[in-house]
Amino acid sequence: MPAPEVPEKPSIDGLEEKWGSRWEADGTYRFDRTKTRAEIFSIDTPPPTVSGSLHVGHVFSYTHTDAVARFQRMRGREVFYPMGWDDNGLPTERRVQNYFGVRCDPTLPYDPSFVPPAKPQSPPVAVSRPNFVELCVRLTVDDEKTFEDLWRRLGLSVDWGMTYTTIGPEAQRASQRGFLHLLTAGRAYQKVAPTLWDVDFQTAIAQAELEDRELAGAYHRIRFGGPDGTAIEIDTTRPELIPACVALVAHPDDERYKPLFGSRAQTPLFGVSVPIVAHPLAEPEKGTGVAMICTFGDVTDVTWWRELQLETRTIVGRDGRIQADPPEGVEPSPAWAELTGKKMEPARGRIVELLRESGDLVGDPRPITHAVKFFEKGNKPLEILSSRQWFIHTLDNQERLLERGRALHWHPPYMRARFESWVSGLNTDWLISRQRFFGVPFPLWYGLSDDGSIRYDAAIVPDESRLPVDPSTDVPDGYSPDQRDQPGGFTGEPDVMDTWATSSLTPQIAGRWTDDPDLFARVFPMDVRPQAHEIIRTWLFSTVVRSDLEHDALPWTDAAISGWVLDPDRKKMAKSKGNALTPIGLLDQYGSDAVRYWAASGRPGVDTAFDEGQMKVGRRLAIKLLNASKFVLSRLELPPAEPDGDAGDVTAPLDRAMLAGLASLVDEATTAFEGYDYARALERTETFFWGFCDDYLELVKGRAYGGQGEAAAASANRALMLALSTMLRLFAPFLPFVTEEVWSWWKDGSVHRATWPLAVELRGPAGATADPVVLEMAAAVLGGVRKAKTVAQVSMRAEVARVVVSDNAERLAALAGAADDVRDAGRIAELVTEEADQPSVIVGLAPQA
RNA sequence: GGGCGCUUAGCUCAGCUGGUUAGAGCACUUCCCUUACAAGGAAGGGGUCGGGGGUUCGAGUCCCUCAGCGCCCACCA
Numbered sequence: 001m002p003a004p005e006v007p008e009k010p011s012i013d014g015l016e017e018k019w020g021s022r023w024e025a026d027g028t029y030r031f032d033r034t035k036t037r038a039e040i041f042s043i044d045t046p047p048p049t050v051s052g053s054l055h056v057g058h059v060f061s062y063t064h065t066d067a068v069a070r071f072q073r074m075r076g077r078e079v080f081y082p083m084g085w086d087d088n089g090l091p092t093e094r095r096v097q098n099y100f101g102v103r104c105d106p107t108l109p110y111d112p113s114f115v116p117p118a119k120p121q122s123p124p125v126a127v128s129r130p131n132f133v134e135l136c137v138r139l140t141v142d143d144e145k146t147f148e149d150l151w152r153r154l155g156l157s158v159d160w161g162m163t164y165t166t167i168g169p170e171a172q173r174a175s176q177r178g179f180l181h182l183l184t185a186g187r188a189y190q191k192v193a194p195t196l197w198d199v200d201f202q203t204a205i206a207q208a209e210l211e212d213r214e215l216a217g218a219y220h221r222i223r224f225g226g227p228d229g230t231a232i233e234i235d236t237t238r239p240e241l242i243p244a245c246v247a248l249v250a251h252p253d254d255e256r257y258k259p260l261f262g263s264r265a266q267t268p269l270f271g272v273s274v275p276i277v278a279h280p281l282a283e284p285e286k287g288t289g290v291a292m293i294c295t296f297g298d299v300t301d302v303t304w305w306r307e308l309q310l311e312t313r314t315i316v317g318r319d320g321r322i323q324a325d326p327p328e329g330v331e332p333s334p335a336w337a338e339l340t341g342k343k344m345e346p347a348r349g350r351i352v353e354l355l356r357e358s359g360d361l362v363g364d365p366r367p368i369t370h371a372v373k374f375f376e377k378g379n380k381p382l383e384i385l386s387s388r389q390w391f392i393h394t395l396d397n398q399e400r401l402l403e404r405g406r407a408l409h410w411h412p413p414y415m416r417a418r419f420e421s422w423v424s425g426l427n428t429d430w431l432i433s434r435q436r437f438f439g440v441p442f443p444l445w446y447g448l449s450d451d452g453s454i455r456y457d458a459a460i461v462p463d464e465s466r467l468p469v470d471p472s473t474d475v476p477d478g479y480s481p482d483q484r485d486q487p488g489g490f491t492g493e494p495d496v497m498d499t500w501a502t503s504s505l506t507p508q509i510a511g512r513w514t515d516d517p518d519l520f521a522r523v524f525p526m527d528v529r530p531q532a533h534e535i536i537r538t539w540l541f542s543t544v545v546r547s548d549l550e551h552d553a554l555p556w557t558d559a560a561i562s563g564w565v566l567d568p569d570r571k572k573m574a575k576s577k578g579n580a581l582t583p584i585g586l587l588d589q590y591g592s593d594a595v596r597y598w599a600a601s602g603r604p605g606v607d608t609a610f611d612e613g614q615m616k617v618g619r620r621l622a623i624k625l626l627n628a629s630k631f632v633l634s635r636l637e638l639p640p641a642e643p644d645g646d647a648g649d650v651t652a653p654l655d656r657a658m659l660a661g662l663a664s665l666v667d668e669a670t671t672a673f674e675g676y677d678y679a680r681a682l683e684r685t686e687t688f689f690w691g692f693c694d695d696y697l698e699l700v701k702g703r704a705y706g707g708q709g710e711a712a713a714a715s716a717n718r719a720l721m722l723a724l725s726t727m728l729r730l731f732a733p734f735l736p737f738v739t740e741e742v743w744s745w746w747k748d749g750s751v752h753r754a755t756w757p758l759a760v761e762l763r764g765p766a767g768a769t770a771d772p773v774v775l776e777m778a779a780a781v782l783g784g785v786r787k788a789k790t791v792a793q794v795s796m797r798a799e800v801a802r803v804v805v806s807d808n809a810e811r812l813a814a815l816a817g818a819a820d821d822v823r824d825a826g827r828i829a830e831l832v833t834e835e836a837d838q839p840s841v842i843v844g845l846a847p848q849a
Numbered sequence: 850g851g852g853c854g855c856u857u858a859g860c861u862c863a864g865c866u867g868g869u870u871a872g873a874g875c876a877c878u879u880c881c882c883u884u885a886c887a888a889g890g891a892a893g894g895g896g897u898c899g900g901g902g903g904u905u906c907g908a909g910u911c912c913c914u915c916a917g918c919g920c921c922c923a924c925c926a
Contacts, residue, residue, distance in 0.1 A: 234926075236926060249926090288926095298925090300924045301924095301926085302924085412854095417852065417853050418852090418853075420922095424922085427924075533920080537921085537922090564920095601861095601863095607855095607919080607920085608861090609860095611862095613860085613875045614862095614875085623886070623889090626886085628885060628886075629885080634885075677865095679863095683863065683873085690873095697885080698883095701884095705884090787891085787893090789881085791892075793880050796890080796891065
């Protein structure tokens with residue numbers, strides 16, 4: 001073996017570039033697809049939203065996954081670790097509209113020669129959906145490059161030959177194929193129903209995308225005309241919906257209103273006669289005990305409307321304004337004329353004035369703050385509108401999904417509660433259609449009647465071999481292009497699938513379900529889905545649903561849930577603007593290993609404070625590792641430098657004690673990693689390493705230099721090499737750069753393809769004894785000596801005349817095994833032991849010069 | 850309203866199935882240029898483990914209860 005090439009002044013700076021390009025050139029992380037499912041560890045990597053900003057939250061959670069991936073690779077599993085880019089959906093759409101100055105019009109045909117304006121223009125240029133999608137793809141290529149650069153810099157051990165996008169052809173094929181299967185199986189259906197509607201984006205929104213926000217509002221007490229001429233007062237936060245009122249409701253047992261059930265009331269201002277009905281959801285304590293039911297003010301209105309079979313009076317349009325014509329049953333009136341065309345807030349203000357003038361407002365509005373439902377990406381309160389949408393049946397499947405959730409291994413286990421509460425609380429089927437453009441189109445056309453009306457019951461589906469199709473441009477088999485939108489012809493389904501309808505298939509997309517069934521069979525069901533806890537109800541849930549329906553299986557055996565990064569104010573960093581530092585800056589400042597160290601010390605599922613102090617500690621650890629390695633490896637020039645010896649060559653009790661401790665560490669770290677507790681593995685390894693440096697290294701130094709003869713030196717050097725080799729491998733999943741650097745000084749190949757250490761390699765031949773107390777006692781005496789020198793304010797080199805160690809016979813005997821090392825390390829002239837009940841170390845310093 | 854998690858040194862956090870005087874890092878104080886390391890090293894001060902009750906020979910660790918913080922869920926007129 002050639003002597004190790006140890007740099008004179010090792011440094012961690014520049015290791016990212018050096019090893020990043022080496023790993024790429026050597027294909028260190030390349031996936032070997034000839035391996036079988038049992039040999040493979042497959043990861044359903046979260047595809048980051050590329051149009052979003054990079055922030056430390058990304059670095060945090062992806063480091064966790066990478067540490068596990070590296071561990072599994074070293075354990076001998078072939079790691080399937082692809083990277084996806086989520087370019088599908090609203091964030092990209094918004095950016096493209098602004099960047100190019102275009103808007104999508106799905107009724108336009110594809111223009112292959114379209115070139116976007118050099119500068120964004122106003123009004124924006126209308127383009128077809130395929131053209132719009134092309135622009136989205138064009139813009140996201142740069143975003144994806146930015147992310148890839150960050151990931152490479154961070155040292156993610158991804159196979160960069162395996163990337164996918166959620167809008168790419170493979171994703172489109174998988175989404176459309178999956179949808180067609182659901183359609184055939186009767187699990188997907190469309191219907192006209194009240195749905196949550198975002199008036200800015202003008203699209204339907206799913207239950208999973210809801211977010212409650214506290215908003216200022218007010219209770220308005222309003223007088224309706226009762227059946228016998230007396231007034232009925234109700235409280236409402238949405239007086240502008242009076243023209244949409246279809247009934248008044250009270251609790252069936254409410255004695256105050258029992259006599260009124262079955263009779264009718266008159267709405268104020270509009271004089272519409274509405275029934276007074278009873279329903280148990282009406283709460284007697286709330287307001288006056290009577291509520292007005294509108295179509296639709298909130299989801300309770302929908303329940304009442306459905307269960308009581310009430311009329312429909314729609315007044316809000318898709319753009320969020322009061323529509324032009326009054327609904328059926330409401331006569332045109334001056335009051336209506338005042339409201340029409342207004343958005344909700346102005347309409348509310350105006351109707352309050354009108355009610356005040358007419359005397360139907362009782363008292364003043366009483367301001368309150370209340371929770372209002374928003375689209376999580378939206379800015380205006382959601383309305384509820386009736387529209388035609390596509391759904392996937394989930395309500396009839398809750399028990400089965402809960403069973404899937406129980407079969408999945410959650411890390412940490414308590415995260416399962418979020419899945420269960422979500423599944424248990426489902427109140428609508430999964431709404432997958434969106435009235436947007438940059439998404440996967442539904443692979444559907446509809447026949448048109450001779451009068452030109454759309455025959456929704458006559459859906460035309462393509463053959464799977466044609467996928468992906470865009471019905472706005474492609475023509476169904478058996479039709480010609482000129483039959484589009486003509487009576488007796490066909491029309492394309494204009495909607496696209498929601499982004500979660502595609503993301504729910506990431507295992508299928510990454511595993512190339514449609515294009516490469518052989519690969520898919522080797523990686524699916526996958527081993528792990530790493531993801532954040534906030535999207536359990538969306539991404540995790542929907543993936544389980546799709547895998548259940550398509551494959552009758554869980555998509556993975558394990559779910560590793562990561563926490564958030566919190567800023568010092570305990571806010572989620574990614575969410576509050578301006579406080580997300582750029583990850584590249586941090587990687588520059590501290591080094592990738594140091595930032596990874598901080599990330600990896602955040603335990604699974606736990607929200608973790610952003611802490612640059614931890615990055616400094618990580619940096620110091622990396623430097624320490626270099627220096628300690630330098631010391632250990634520079635000893636190899638001394639004989640005997642036999643590299644392939646084993647623990648049997650280690651004879652000194654102190655060395656054996658150290659290796660015994662290391663063997664326990666290996667077991668503990670392995671167990672922790674197998675349970676996805678990377679943070680524990682790191683913490684234990686780090687603790688051992690510092691103890692190794694502070695005590696063992698100091699104790700063994702003189703002997704390793706040959707101070708006690710060649711045989712004694714050989715034992716020390718063998719133990720040092722074994723320990724270093726082991727610790728480098730234990731650290732490798734966390735600190736890939738510095739460990740690779742050191743490994744390269746004396747070993748061939750990458751540490752990241754080296755085998756994970758085994759405790760048995762360190763325990764030596766059967767029958768060999770190792771007493772951990774030897775190291776413990778030696779360290780205790782050395783500590784006592786150091787303390788005495790510090791108290792005396794003298795150098796650690798200062799000579800010690802005499803040390804008296806008191807302890808029981810057994811421990812003193814253990815110390816005897818390392819007595820020479822202790823004398824050497826402490827510069828002790830005379831080491832005396834005395835049996836005693838109370839352990840103590842009494843240090844007598846030599847007179848100082 | 851239901852659920853989950855958290856509450857340990859000034860700060861960030863470990864303390865796994867209950868067991869010797871409660872740990873680490875940062876920060877702070879003091880000392881030390883020692884041949885792996887001064888972008889270091891050594892030593893030290895600092896905590897009634899959120900409050901209250903209980904089980905136990907023994908509780909930071911188990912049970913009950915209360916409080917605060919965070920999050921998830923819920924048909925919050």
